[in-house]
Amino acid sequence: MRQLPAIETLLESTFLSSAIARYSRPLVTEAARHTLAALRHDIRRNQPIPTLSMDFIAQMIIQHLSEEWAGFAQPVINATGIILHTNLGRAPLSDPALKALNAIGGRYLSLESNLSEGTRGVRTLELRRLLSVACHAEDALAVNNNAAAMLLVLIALAGGKEALISRGELVQIGNGFRIPEILEQSGVILREVGTTNQTSARDYEKCISERTGLIVKVHQSNFVQKGFVSSPSIEELAAIAGKGQLPLVYDMGNGALLDTAHFGLEHEPTVMESLRAGADVVCFSGDKLLGGPQAGIIAGKREFIRLMLNHPLLRVIRLDKLSAIALATTIKSYLDKNAALELPLWQMIRLKKEEIRSRASTIAQQLKTQNIAATIQDGVSLVGGGTLPEQELPTTLICLSPPRAVDKIARRLRLSSPPLVARVEKDAVLIDLRTVFPDQDALLPGIIAAAWAQKD
Ligand SMILES: *Cc1c(COP(=O)(O)O)cnc(C)c1O
Numbered sequence: 001m002r003q004l005p006a007i008e009t010l011l012e013s014t015f016l017s018s019a020i021a022r023y024s025r026p027l028v029t030e031a032a033r034h035t036l037a038a039l040r041h042d043i044r045r046n047q048p049i050p051t052l053s054m055d056f057i058a059q060m061i062i063q064h065l066s067e068e069w070a071g072f073a074q075p076v077i078n079a080t081g082i083i084l085h086t087n088l089g090r091a092p093l094s095d096p097a098l099k100a101l102n103a104i105g106g107r108y109l110s111l112e113s114n115l116s117e118g119t120r121g122v123r124t125l126e127l128r129r130l131l132s133v134a135c136h137a138e139d140a141l142a143v144n145n146n147a148a149a150m151l152l153v154l155i156a157l158a159g160g161k162e163a164l165i166s167r168g169e170l171v172q173i174g175n176g177f178r179i180p181e182i183l184e185q186s187g188v189i190l191r192e193v194g195t196t197n198q199t200s201a202r203d204y205e206k207c208i209s210e211r212t213g214l215i216v217k218v219h220q221s222n223f224v225q226k227g228f229v230s231s232p233s234i235e236e237l238a239a240i241a242g243k244g245q246l247p248l249v250y251d252m253g254n255g256a257l258l259d260t261a262h263f264g265l266e267h268e269p270t271v272m273e274s275l276r277a278g279a280d281v282v283c284f285s286g287d288k289l290l291g292g293p294q295a296g297i298i299a300g301k302r303e304f305i306r307l308m309l310n311h312p313l314l315r316v317i318r319l320d321k322l323s324a325i326a327l328a329t330t331i332k333s334y335l336d337k338n339a340a341l342e343l344p345l346w347q348m349i350r351l352k353k354e355e356i357r358s359r360a361s362t363i364a365q366q367l368k369t370q371n372i373a374a375t376i377q378d379g380v381s382l383v384g385g386g387t388l389p390e391q392e393l394p395t396t397l398i399c400l401s402p403p404r405a406v407d408k409i410a411r412r413l414r415l416s417s418p419p420l421v422a423r424v425e426k427d428a429v430l431i432d433l434r435t436v437f438p439d440q441d442a443l444l445p446g447i448i449a450a451a452w453a454q455k456d
Pocket residue numbers: 145146147148173177218219220221222251252253254284285286295296386
């Protein structure tokens with residue numbers, strides 16, 4: 001016990017100086033306390049301990065820190081081939097969006113000032129104009145995320161009355177976002193229509209009364225119903241809503257502004273065609289098929305958007321200034337018809353399996369020089385993020401058979417610097433370069449070789 005160094009001595013040693021620079025002194029102190037306590041525990045139980053050198057203990061502390069803080073906001077190499085990876089931040093931002101953040105984020109900006117009049121301006125006016133033009137909508141606004149958008153739409157438009165929704169659309173999106181629970185939180189009374197697999201226009205009509213506040217349609221973003229399934233189109237619902245003078249709200253989730261069919265995927269309803277088909281208000285995420293920052297976008301008829309702009313809840317869920325800058329720049333890529341070239345989402349969707357194959361072969365060659373056997377095989381990538389659940393993009397995979405348990409190796413890769421997140425299938429680690437930025441390719445052989453060499 002007496003051989004154990006004091007915490008202060010450890011913290012002053014050069015072994016921990018870079019850890020302190022990275023994690024801050026209080027966090028390293030906490031990790032040092034934890035490690036020393038664990039060592040004391042082992043000593044008391046006469047567990048064998050290889051050495052009590054400062055160097056060895058510092059390595060234990062650094063190991064503990066890297067495990068405790070592995071998840072905290074560091075760039076990760078996504079080799080899963082899942083483009084909108086929910087655990088990895090969904091859509092990466094475009095270069096123009098990053099440039100705009102760099103130019104404006106650290107300075108004052110004309111967020112709420114009318115520069116031509118020298119007065120206080122409306123915070124979101126320009127962004128609203130950009131969104132309206134891009135969506136072909138009378139007006140639009142952006143809030144914190146699509147869940148918040150849904151809440152605002154329901155509270156502002158249904159006003160405590162009933163919302164009609166098909167039983168086939170009472171869905172759960174990701175972890176914990178359930179449409180019926182959002183409806184409940186909004187104070188709107190849920191009125192279920194039809195059945196899980198069959199809901200007709202007539203089913204909606206039968207349920208309309210003076211208590212009805214609106215009709216909601218929710219896109220089945222993350223699952224597919226097959227077989228004996230039908231539900232009315234937006235056009236049919238718009239006709240019913242029109243007759244009852246009710247707003248028709250469509251929670252699209254994805255909010256594509258480009259036609260996914262042009263990229264070899266199934267057609268996903270676009271924002272423009274949903275509005276044209278008669279939805280009064282649509283809402284969707286900023287970081288799904290739009291390929292921008294986290295945001296919830298609401299677009300549609302001016303009279304309804306105005307109700308939301310005047311609602312006190314808007315202040316609670318408003319978009320922050322950095323996301324607003326990134327969203328405006330992302331939308332501008334669409335207006336300039338550069339979205340498919342500039343946004344990482346569409347760049348990755350557009351990648352051909354042959355291009356991926358040639359990059360994969362280069363990496364496999366480099367691995368061979370380090371005596372790591374890698375094979376190349378066909379596979380599929382996914383769009384992910386709860387979008388286009390059954391759509392597979394043909395890709396080329398690097399297939400690695402690790403010397404030890406595949407889970408251990410996958411963990412080693414995740415704890416590398418930078419972390420590498422790969423796919424694990426049976427006894428193999430699979431690397432899909434579709435979601436790896438080409439400038440990260442050169443890092444892969446080194447990270448893999450280090451994980452292969454590590455003994456644990
Ligand atoms: C993803 C999704 C949401 C939630 O959007 P967030 O931006 O993650 O809050 C809501 N509705 C549908 C249909 C979705 O697909």
